[in-house]
Amino acid sequence: MLTALDPRHVRLAPSPFAAARDRNADWLLALDPKRLLHGFYKNAGLPTEGDIYGGWEQQSLAGHSLGHYLSACVRLAAEGDVRFTEIVALILSELKRCQDARQDYFIGGMPEADRVFGELREGIVRARNFDLNDCWVPWYNLHKLFAGLLDAAKLLESPLAFDLVYKLGHWTAEVTANLDDASWQAMLSCEFGGMSESFAELYARTDEEPFLELAEKFYHRVVLDPLAAGIDCLPGLHGNTQIPKIIGCARLYEVTGDEKYKKIAENFWRFVVESHSYVIGGHGSNEHFGPAGELAQRLTHSTCETCNSYNMHKLTEHLFCWEPKAEYADFAERVRINHILASQNPETGMVCYFVSLLSGHFKHYSTPEDSFWCCVGTGWENHTRYGDGVFFEDAANTTLYVTQFLSCSCVAPEQMVGLTLATAFPQGSAVTLQIATHELSVPFTLKLRQPGWLSTPLALSLNGSPVSAEQTPDGFLTLTRTWREDDRITFEIPLPARHEALLGAPDKLALLHGPVVLAADLGAAPPPGDADGGEPFNAQIPPAPVLLDPETCKFEREVALVPFYQLHGRRQAVYFDRFSESAWAEQEATYRATEAGEHAQRTKLLDTFWPNQMQPERDHNFTGEGYLGGERSAWKFRQAGRGGWFVFTLRTLPDSPMELVCTWGPPQESDVAFTVEVEGVPVARPQLTVERHRHLHETYPLPEALTQGKESITVRVLGESAPLFLAKLQKHLQ
Incomplete structure (x- = not known):
């Protein structure tokens, strides 16, 4: 089994990814941690410091943002940014004050926490998809705090963070002690985030059986049992409710070796990627899965919730560690460039909830202090994690994998080597990989991903001379040798023009340049706030470009194609209807008349339920x-x-x-x-x-x-x- 290189040993170099991290850091620094702690203070009976933030923080999900914020700050602190080290220290000390004030080990920011969990303690469960005992997803909310504390305990080696989460784990065991199996399963019908993953992680770090028992109790049978049997039960389900359950199964497989958990994770990943995903790697419309393989009627202004791709990226890393196949890294590349990077406004750092793939639509962004959606929280984390999943090492410390091509460097302490990747990819094709061995001669195997979207092997050179590399069935080019200081591997990554059809619609195509999804720039989007994610009244929606020849990117009119991740504040088209020139000549009038009717409906619509x-x-x-x-x-x-x-x-x-x-x-x-x-x-x-x-x-x-x-x-x-x-x-x- 492989291990991803510790994020503390990876550094980004200037690139679009580093720029996204920096814009995100600016936003994090502009926020007041004590305002994010507002509900925590109230639940602890302590004076609040500053007004609570707006958006979802003023609803019964209050407090969920703090855990995401903590995880994001931990990542940046782990890179050596002392500004975030100080923020993390402040949050942990305030959480300790809150936990000590209560004396029952609970810490949390949701309103009515004592009533909600007090009823659970008595065995009372009233659950719907997103409400538990009349509170909006309280376990989902708490999972964000568990995750943030576990991140701080691991990446910053904070004993205080571990003490806080350890006690919170025991509080959870006490609160749920009176729930029988039927009550557990009823409770799990309400979204609960990655609670299973958190308790599997606590078990891995403590070897305490009660934590493993809790991890396995957070197993939602009605969803997970069909997946274990190889049944795609996803149509109609809320997307981001399910993925953390699967990540929990992945972590349970790693700590127990139970193959059932592995099958669940592998089957789910394949169902989502092969039968439910759009070209940018995201999935879902209005947050939900639809019929497998049928996306033609699901191009809406609410496609591709960004949280889902955050979690799919995490799941993919687990699967790659078990079986290092290039197809997993190909998917990670697709979603990293075309959804995650594309979801951030590079000027403001604000992020998207949905990334719309509806022709003529546009990206709609959060506000700094009045949104606090789920996708704000995962957005903060997304843009601190670009160094994740680039480098991996095997258990024997004899092999290093390079799975992504972006400018960064790493140190692999066990191998006593460093790697520096220099590239403008995906904007350019040249890549240089420099080896640092600190004047030693170090034998190890280097494996470079051969992109699945390339039909010919990469041509590698070592120190200026062509070198032969074995291409293995897992999709990697393998070089085994004794490496020396300043050895350099250079290569070009061709960026072929290619196209992919929308699932269920063979004549609706997306265009790509290598791994990069291209979009048509259709003009300026409405000013922020005018449309609230929909269309303003009487808006002029431009006609969709019609593709006449995908091989030459010929359209029925002149169209400017740009990388989708670079398109912001503009109306866009990602999928294009394909016609032969003769068919277009016959059907243009009918097509445009139908389109005009659809546009009229979009621009007179005010609200949808x-x-x-x-x-x-x-x-x-x-x-x-x-x-x-x-x-x-x-x-x-x-x-x-x-x-x-x-x-x-x-x-x-x-x-x-x-x-x-x-x-x-x-x-x-x-x-x-x-x-x-x-x-x-x-x-x-x-x-x-x-x-x-x-x-x-x-x-x-x-x-x-x-x-x-x-x-x-x-x-x-x-x-x-x-x-x-x-x-x-x-x-x-x-």
């Missing part, structure tokens, strides 16, 4: 009584039962006529008739029959009195209803 999905339901204040949730064909829905109801809010315009558009599914057992109210006023009474209706899209024009002078409206569904798959509020064009 996706039922039974975590973030949309929180954003739209969903609540109710006697309602159900489910999914059909990977589409989620809410449905009021007999005597039940549910309600949600939609943003509106105070001075424009509006209309409500609902997509209803067919009732399954009996015909239904129910009421839709807006602001307490009935606006529709849909009637659906079991036999006649498949899906029904209904538009309800709203009286102006219901929206006049308002910024939001309340929609209520009453009575035994059909399943609601989607609700939209849009401008009514008369």
Whole structure:
């Protein structure tokens, strides 16, 4: 089994990756750790210092950002940046104050923590996908703190960090002691992050069986058992809820040797990468997996949640350590360049929640102090981790792997050598790898990744002369020799023009230059804040470029192609419909007419509510009584039962006529008739029959009195209803 080289021994050199790290560091330094500790102080009965931050930090997920922030600061401190060493020391000392003040070992920032965990201590579990005992994902929240403390204990060798997390681990054991197996599985239906990984890590560091028992109790059978059996159970599931569970299985395999955990991780990775991923390496639309191999209808403004790629990158590193195949490193390269690097605004350091692949759309970024989404937290970590997964060493300390090509250097203490990579890749193709042996002669094997997107082997030179390297089945070029000071390997990485089809749509293509996804620059995006991730009213969405010849990148008009990771503040297209020139001549008018209709819909849309999905339901204040949730064909829905109801809010315009558009599914057992109210006023009474209706899209024009002078409206569904798959509020064009 391989080991990734310790991040403390890797240093980035000037490059787009180092620039992203530096912009991220500026943001981290501008934040006040004591404001991030606000909820921790309150739960400890201590005075707060400064106002709580905005966004998600003001909701019941308060405190989640601190763990991410701690992990990011630890990474930068491990590189020797004393500014972050001081921040980490401050956070740890304040967390100790909080833990000591409580005397039960708990530390956490979520509101009502004592009630939530007090009920668990009594065996009380009320769980939905993202709520546990009426709190937003409390275990997910705590996992961020576990991870940050474990990072500090490992990378900074902090005994205080370990003492804090060790005690927090024992608090967890005490809180969950009265839960039977059924209660555990019910609890795990609510997203719990990487709790299994954290306890597997605590077990690895302490050899204490209670920690292993907890790691194995955080095993969600309804998802993980099918994966162990090789079944793709992902369609319809929330993406980032699942990946940390799989990382937990990966760590459990490493500490127990149980092959079941290995199978789960390998099967999941292959399902995601081969059947659910877009060209940039990300996956999911509206945070969820769809049908395997079918992405044609899933190019939306909410593709590719960035958290998911953060976690897939982590999982990939585990798999590579078990079986060092170049395909794992190829995927890591794809997602590192085309999703993670592409998700940061290089001017401000702000990050994306979703990275949209909808033609004509644009990247929407966080704000410095009023977002604090999950993808802000993983974004902070993403841009401190570019040195991860570049260099690996084997257990015998006789082989070094170089898996990524970016300007950086490392020291491998066990081999007594250093490596320096100098390259402009992916902007340039030349690579120099210089060996430092400190005047010694050091025998070891060097393995360089042969990119899977190249059809010919890399041509290597050693000290200016061609050298033969064995290409092994794992996809690496292997050089075994006695190395000397200043030995240099040089090579060029060709960057071929190539294309990849969208899964399920062979004539919708993405263009690449080597590993780099290219995008069409379609003009300026709306100013920040105008669209909130969607389209402003009456926006002019440019027509999509149509690809006539992918081999020559010929379009029906002149198109500027640029690396997707470099495109910011611009409208973009990543996937292009392919036509032959004759077919385009015949179908252009029809194609553009259809496109114009779609654009008109996009620009009159104000708000969209996706039922039974975590973030949309929180954003739209969903609540109710006697309602159900489910999914059909990977589409989620809410449905009021007999005597039940549910309600949600939609943003509106105070001075424009509006209309409500609902997509209803067919009732399954009996015909239904129910009421839709807006602001307490009935606006529709849909009637659906079991036999006649498949899906029904209904538009309800709203009286102006219901929206006049308002910024939001309340929609209520009453009575035994059909399943609601989607609700939209849009401008009514008369």
